[in-house]
Amino acid sequence: MRVISTVIELDNLIEETNLIPLGFVPTMGALHEGHLALVNIAIKKCPLVVVSIFVNPTQFNDKNDLKNYPRTIDSDLALLGTVLRQTDIVFTPDEKEIYPQEDTRKFLFGNLDNVMEALHRPGHFNGVAQVVSRFFELVKPDIAVFGLKDFQQLTVIKNLVGQTNNKVKIIPCPIVREKDGLAMSSRNRLLDKEIRNHAPVIYKTLSAASVMAGKYDIPEIVSFVEKSINNIPGFSLEYFEVVDDSELIPVRKKEDIKPDRQYYGCIAVKAGKIRLIDNINIAFD
Ligand code: PAF
Numbered sequence: 001m002r003v004i005s006t007v008i009e010l011d012n013l014i015e016e017t018n019l020i021p022l023g024f025v026p027t028m029g030a031l032h033e034g035h036l037a038l039v040n041i042a043i044k045k046c047p048l049v050v051v052s053i054f055v056n057p058t059q060f061n062d063k064n065d066l067k068n069y070p071r072t073i074d075s076d077l078a079l080l081g082t083v084l085r086q087t088d089i090v091f092t093p094d095e096k097e098i099y100p101q102e103d104t105r106k107f108l109f110g111n112l113d114n115v116m117e118a119l120h121r122p123g124h125f126n127g128v129a130q131v132v133s134r135f136f137e138l139v140k141p142d143i144a145v146f147g148l149k150d151f152q153q154l155t156v157i158k159n160l161v162g163q164t165n166n167k168v169k170i171i172p173c174p175i176v177r178e179k180d181g182l183a184m185s186s187r188n189r190l191l192d193k194e195i196r197n198h199a200p201v202i203y204k205t206l207s208a209a210s211v212m213a214g215k216y217d218i219p220e221i222v223s224f225v226e227k228s229i230n231n232i233p234g235f236s237l238e239y240f241e242v243v244d245d246s247e248l249i250p251v252r253k254k255e256d257i258k259p260d261r262q263y264y265g266c267i268a269v270k271a272g273k274i275r276l277i278d279n280i281n282i283a284f285d
Helices: 007-017 034-045 061-067 072-080 124-139 153-162 188-190 193-198 201-211 220-231
Strands: 003-004 020-027 050-055 089-090 143-147 169-173 233-244 261-270 275-283
Touching: 003 007, 007 020, 007 050, 007 089, 007 201, 020 124, 034 050, 034 072, 034 143, 034 169, 034 188, 034 261, 050 072, 050 261, 061 220, 089 124, 143 153, 188 220, 193 261, 193 275, 201 261, 220 233
Parallel strands: 003 089, 020 050, 020 143, 050 089, 143 169
Antiparallel strands: 233 261, 261 275
16 A cells, blocks of 8 residues: 555556545544454445545534644554555545635535534534545545444535436445443543443443334334433433434434435434443334
8 A cells, every 4th residue: 555645646546546446434543453454345336545644624613623633643553454465555634735715615514514413513424524525636536435333424525426416326324332331432432431431322322212112102212212322331312313314314203204314313312431332223113
């Protein structure tokens, strides 16, 4: 793999390698098996893959979160070295390469930017849209892979691509979990031991909620989720919403379920000092 950090090197390498389709996997580093799953999808589909590592300041509404975000470039490169091929590219730009001038663009995502993460992290998706659209301009990928764990982000990105008429194909990657069910996340390494031991409660609760959907109505499922999470010392539920997979409209009762849509139960939990998110497909029959 070739590791570069400037836009000029990126342009030159992509041009001289001249292989299509070009696959792209954007990351903020602190890489784990979940990221490798994204990279492996891109590798299977594309003879040339660009992986970016850039902690994007514009998507952090909390300065402390940005400061504490894990930065592990040496182990990131070692991990990528286990899967990337000789010609693949790791792009590790600094802030000036990505934002030569302040990015003041404002994106409109309608309801997608009015629910769940958007309410708890104001401005987050605008920052994600700024950096992802900038990367799309620079890399010009044919496909880009995003994790389903960040379900709302994936929906926002698909909407962004539609709005900008970009030809890039967005490929979702299923959630990769630890053996005990905890969804892999760069933030897991920030969890205290005790909290980490209890963290599988999140996926257990989601799985039980999805089974309940066969028999119970949504308010009962929500109340079960609240109790299941809030009963664990150090854990508190930020939100649990059942939403459709295109407009992310929260559903409050089963009779509002539309048969032609997919539904997901999306959760955000404060686990000690760390926020964790997860989701599960819910079939109502
Ligand atoms: O999902 C992430 O890691 C980030 O939000 C992304 C897509 C790399 C943009 O900074």
